[in-house]
Amino acid sequence: METLLNDFSPGLFVVSTILLLALIALMIKFAWKPILNSLEERESGINNALEAADNARKEMQNLQSDNEQLVKEAREERDAMLKEAREIKEKMISEAKEEAKGVATTLIENAQASIEQEKQAALAEIKKSVADLSIGIAESVIKRELASKEDQLQLVEGILKEVTLN
Amino acid sequence: MYNLIGAGLIVIGAGIGLGQIGGKAMEGIARQPEATGKIQTAMIIIAALLEGLAFGALFLGK
Amino acid sequence: MKIAQKSIQFLTIVVIALFSISAYAVAADKNQDSQPNGGQVNTKKEVEEYILHHIKDSHDFSLFSYTNDAGERKHLGFPLPVILWSSEGLVTFMSSEFHHNDDGHVIVEKEGLKFAKIHSKIYELESDAATVVFDDTHHATNAHKVLDFSITKSAFGLLLIGLLMLLWFSKLARQYKTRKVPTGFGRILEPLVLYVRDEIARPNIGEQHYRRFTGYLLTVFFFIWILNLAGLTPLGFNVTGQLAVTACLAIFTLVIYTVSGTKGYWMHMIWMPGVPVLIRPVLAIIELAGALVIKPFSLLVRLFANISAGHIVVMSLIAIMFTLKESLGVVGATGLSLLLSFFITLIEVLVAFLQAYIFTMLSALFIGMAVDDHEHH
Numbered sequence: 070m071e072t073l074l075n076d077f078s079p080g081l082f083v084v085s086t087i088l089l090l091a092l093i094a095l096m097i098k099f100a101w102k103p104i105l106n107s108l109e110e111r112e113s114g115i116n117n118a119l120e121a122a123d124n125a126r127k128e129m130q131n132l133q134s135d136n137e138q139l140v141k142e143a144r145e146e147r148d149a150m151l152k153e154a155r156e157i158k159e160k161m162i163s164e165a166k167e168e169a170k171g172v173a174t175t176l177i178e179n180a181q182a183s184i185e186q187e188k189q190a191a192l193a194e195i196k197k198s199v200a201d202l203s204i205g206i207a208e209s210v211i212k213r214e215l216a217s218k219e220d221q222l223q224l225v226e227g228i229l230k231e232v233t234l235n
Numbered sequence: 236m237y238n239l240i241g242a243g244l245i246v247i248g249a250g251i252g253l254g255q256i257g258g259k260a261m262e263g264i265a266r267q268p269e270a271t272g273k274i275q276t277a278m279i280i281i282a283a284l285l286e287g288l289a290f291g292a293l294f295l296g297k
Numbered sequence: 298m299k300i301a302q303k304s305i306q307f308l309t310i311v312v313i314a315l316f317s318i319s320a321y322a323v324a325a326d327k328n329q330d331s332q333p334n335g336g337q338v339n340t341k342k343e344v345e346e347y348i349l350h351h352i353k354d355s356h357d358f359s360l361f362s363y364t365n366d367a368g369e370r371k372h373l374g375f376p377l378p379v380i381l382w383s384s385e386g387l388v389t390f391m392s393s394e395f396h397h398n399d400d401g402h403v404i405v406e407k408e409g410l411k412f413a414k415i416h417s418k419i420y421e422l423e424s425d426a427a428t429v430v431f432d433d434t435h436h437a438t439n440a441h442k443v444l445d446f447s448i449t450k451s452a453f454g455l456l457l458i459g460l461l462m463l464l465w466f467s468k469l470a471r472q473y474k475t476r477k478v479p480t481g482f483g484r485i486l487e488p489l490v491l492y493v494r495d496e497i498a499r500p501n502i503g504e505q506h507y508r509r510f511t512g513y514l515l516t517v518f519f520f521i522w523i524l525n526l527a528g529l530t531p532l533g534f535n536v537t538g539q540l541a542v543t544a545c546l547a548i549f550t551l552v553i554y555t556v557s558g559t560k561g562y563w564m565h566m567i568w569m570p571g572v573p574v575l576i577r578p579v580l581a582i583i584e585l586a587g588a589l590v591i592k593p594f595s596l597l598v599r600l601f602a603n604i605s606a607g608h609i610v611v612m613s614l615i616a617i618m619f620t621l622k623e624s625l626g627v628v629g630a631t632g633l634s635l636l637l638s639f640f641i642t643l644i645e646v647l648v649a650f651l652q653a654y655i656f657t658m659l660s661a662l663f664i665g666m667a668v669d670d671h672e673h674h
Contacts, residue, residue, distance in 0.1 A: 078418075080382075080445035081354060082541035084452045089545055092459040092520065097512035100466030104490060105511060107473035114477075280662065283655040287595025290602040 202232060241296045249289035256282050344616040350399070351612060352605050353417040354449045354539055356392040360531070372397050377453055382444040383410055383421050392447070401429035401437065412443075419445050451542060454534040458523050466519075493518050493657065501661035506668045510661070513553060517546060518657040525604060525649030529611075529642060537652070538604035540597065547597035550660040551589070558667040592663055596656060603652050607645045614638040 206228045210221065260278040264271050338347045359374030376393035385408055394405045401413040404422065411422035413429050420440035422429065430438050448456070469483040469490075479487050498507045498514050524536045536542055564570065566584040569577055617634035625633065 076353065077540045077544070078354060078445060078449075079541070080447065081449060081451060081539060082545055083444075084446055084448070085455055085539075085542045085545045086548075088452065088455050088459060089520070089549070092455075092462070093513060093516045093549075095463055096466065096516045099463065100470050101512040101515050103470035103473060104466065105494070105508075107470075108487075108491065108494075111477055276658075279651075279655065280658065283599065283659060284595065286603075287599045290598045291591075291595060294598055294602070 199232070206232075238296050242293055245289055245292045245296070249285060252285045253282060256285065338616075339619055341620050344613075344620060348609055348612045348616070350417070351533065352535055352538060352608055354451045354535075355417055356395065356414065356419070356447055356449055357397070358450055358453060359397070360533075362397075377450065378448050379419065380446040380448070381412070381419060381421075382446060383412075384443075385410055388412075401431075401440075404428065413437075413440060415440075418442055419447075450534065451536045451539045454524065454527060454532075454536045455542065458520065458527060458536075462516075462519055462523065489519075490515060497654070497657050497661050501658065502665040502668065505670075506665075509557075510553065510664050513549070514657050514661055517549075517660065518653050521546070521600065521656055522650060522653035525652060526646070528604060528608065529645055529649065535604065535608055537600055538608055540601050543597040543600040546600070546656070547593040550596060550663060551593040553660075554664045554667040555589070557664065559670060561670060562667045588663075592659075596659060600652055600656055603648060607648055611638055611641055611645060614641055 206225070210224060256278055260274050263274045267274075338344055356379055357374060357376045359372050361374075362370060362372040365371050376391045379388075379390055379392050381388045388407050388410060390405065390407055395403050395414045399414055399416060401415040401420065403413065404427075405412045411424075411426070413420050413422060415429065415437060419442070420429070420437055421443045422440045426439040429440055432438050465482065465486060469479055469486050472479045472483050478484075493515050494507075494511050497518070498511045502510055521537055524534065527534045528537065566588060567581050569580045569584070572580060614637040615634055617637065618630050621630040621633065624630075
């Protein structure tokens with residue numbers, strides 16, 4: 070410890086303190102500040118450039134995926150259109166079928182109704198002809214009236230035998 | 236004379252310590268080669284602290 | 298390459314200036330009797346003394362010395378100014394007036410005061426003394442140390458390297474104004490700057506605060522590193538091996554982390570939360586001692602001791618040339634010395650970087666501890 074303290078020169082300590090303080094101050098002012106600033110500037114420039122490249126690549130990717138999206142959408146749209154068309158076609162066919170069926174049934178109904186009508190009309194005619202017949206019979210009966218009572222009855226019964234209602 | 240014996244003792248102790256630091260650092264590097272940089276830095280710092288201690292003791296005795 | 302050329306030009310100019318001064322400084326040593334063998338280094342004891350002398354600061358810049366044909370000792374180098382704060386105020390003269398004497402035999406009289414240099418320290422003699430008188434333990438009895446603000450070899454080296462750093466890095470800074478990527482020597486400096494910022498400052502201080510301290514850390518890193526490397530050159534600087542310089546650096550770090558410490562940091566130091574109240578004062582003493590004494594002390598002693606030890610080892614291995622000359626022969630001793638000192642110098646190059654890295658790293662770590670927000674509690 071003694072030799073250590075003996076070697077220590079306070080004068081040199083003061084001189085080197087002054088010189089080193091000056092050196093540190095000058096180095097910071099004239100060397101390190103500008104050097105570090107421009108290094109940082111350069112680094113941030115490089116970082117920015119890298120980021121820009123990254124962004125560009127991402128944009129490219131986005132564009133590509135956009136394209137793909139577009140193609141995909143178009144394909145979907147086409148598919149949808151085709152599907153729709155098919156549906157419309159089927160619908161049209163089924164509608165047509167429905168309609169035809171409806172028409173057929175109405176036709177049948179109409180036919181049935183007209184058949185019924187015809188039937189009614191025929192029945193009414195028959196009834197009318199029965200009535201005419203009865204009137205005719207009655208006429209002829211009345212015309213023959215007075216021959217005999219038995220004849221009358223015979224006649225009526227004969228007529229009635231002939232006429233079968235319905 | 237006693238100074239010299241003391242200096243010898245200090246050097247023995249520091250040598251053992253340095254050996255331990257170096258050996259353990261080697262083991263660490265062998266186990267995890269990817270951590271070589273970190274281990275080396277820590278090793279140098281600890282070795283430097285040990286060295287400072289040893290030199291301090293040597294000069295106190297001188 | 299321009300920067301490198303400029304700095305080479307700068308260094309060339311400095312070297313030429315040095316040698317033009319040294320032409321005057323080459324002087325015959327008048328004190329042959331005080332230095333046996335005329336200052337030559339041959340024996341073990343002389344080697345030891347020479348190394349210890351080198352480790353210390355010196356008042357003149359000498360590159361080497363030799364004995365000429367006439368038997369005079371010549372020193373090649375140049376004197377540096379001596380600035381003293383004596384009992385009569387400021388005294389300045391050139392160190393050449395001591396004539397390379399280092400044991401108090403040459404007495405310089407200035408403004409009625411007498412000065413002598415003993416073991417690289419300048420003493421002021423008492424007014425009635427004519428020569429320095431030593432006691433048994435080789436302490437001067439009639440002289441005392443003065444405050445020595447001289448531009449010593451270390452201060453000179455500090456100035457030189459500081460100027461070089463300013464030159465290099467301000468040039469690099471100016472390059473960025475016109476271009477994005479530096480050219481020439483700046484290409485070497487830029488990754489080092491980035492290394493300190495990204496590997497030392499940022500991870501240890503934290504993303505939020507590191508900007509404030511990066512300038513200091515960068516200065517300290519390059520300062521220590523370049524001076525460590527300069528110490529390995531034949532110029533023989535030992536600036537980072539001077540306690541005064543490392544103490545100065547450590548105190549800067551201490552001041553920075555003490556001043557910028559957050560409230561949480563001080564709370565944790567003085568009144569540790571989550572610990573029984575009785576233990577808190579004890580912990581506070583330990584923590585305060587750790588932060589204010591042990592941390593800076595370990596910083597300053599580590600750098601000083603590593604660099605001094607490195608210089609001692611390199612010079613001792615070079616000295617094998619003289620000390621083992623008899624047992625190994627000239628060629629064997631020289632070869633062994635060259636081989637060993639070559640490898641140890643390689644290791645010292647690594648240590649030069651490692652010590653700069655560790656000093657900066659620990660400074661960053663201590664600052665990081667002080668500015669941490671302690672939000673996790």
